[in-house]
Amino acid sequence: MVTIKYIQFILCSVILILMTQTSVFGKQQSQDDQQVNQVLDSLHDAASKAQKQRYLALFTHDGIFMGTDDWERWSRPIEFDAYVDKGFKDGEGWTYHPEERHINYSNDGNTAWFDEITVSPKWGRFRGTGVLIRQADEWKIAHYALSFLVPNEAWSQVSAISTKAFEDRKEK
Secondary structure (H helix, E strand, O other), X not given: OOOHHXXXXXXXXXXXXXXHHHHHHHHHHHHHHHHHHHHHHHHHHHHHOOOHHHHHHOEEXXXXXXXXXXXXXXXXXXXXXXXXXXXXXXXXXXXXXXXXEEEEEOXXXXXXXXXXXXXXXXXXXXXXXXXXXXXXXXXXXXXXXEEEOOOHHHHHHHHHHHHHHHHHHHHO
């Protein structure tokens, strides 16, 4: 005969098992989030302090960085490392403070992609997007793209300025 205490024991056991499984999954997800956030926060911190070695160490050996201009596509190690060297040579880098970030993961948990809103005290608001790859239990940036944010209500003015600049560039 099944007693109420036995049913309670079974239900509590099932609930405990489910909570443990959810907790383990949530903990792993949280750990990955912490690690990816740490890499991206370190990227911005190293850039603001012009710490070239620390900055470049956050990228894969063949990483790509895409800037805001159409020609700004730098691959590692040659093009991007030279760009960073030039940008950091006077001991000044560039400062972007993240305000918002979203991270997603592949099913195997070895690839993360993100988008973030960053603010430069000098230049305003940007969106950074990119991909990180887990290599030997360490997250590395494989691709980072920076876009200048344009409010929709200012789009026609900015578009006109941009179009003219590209036309002027062709004439040179």
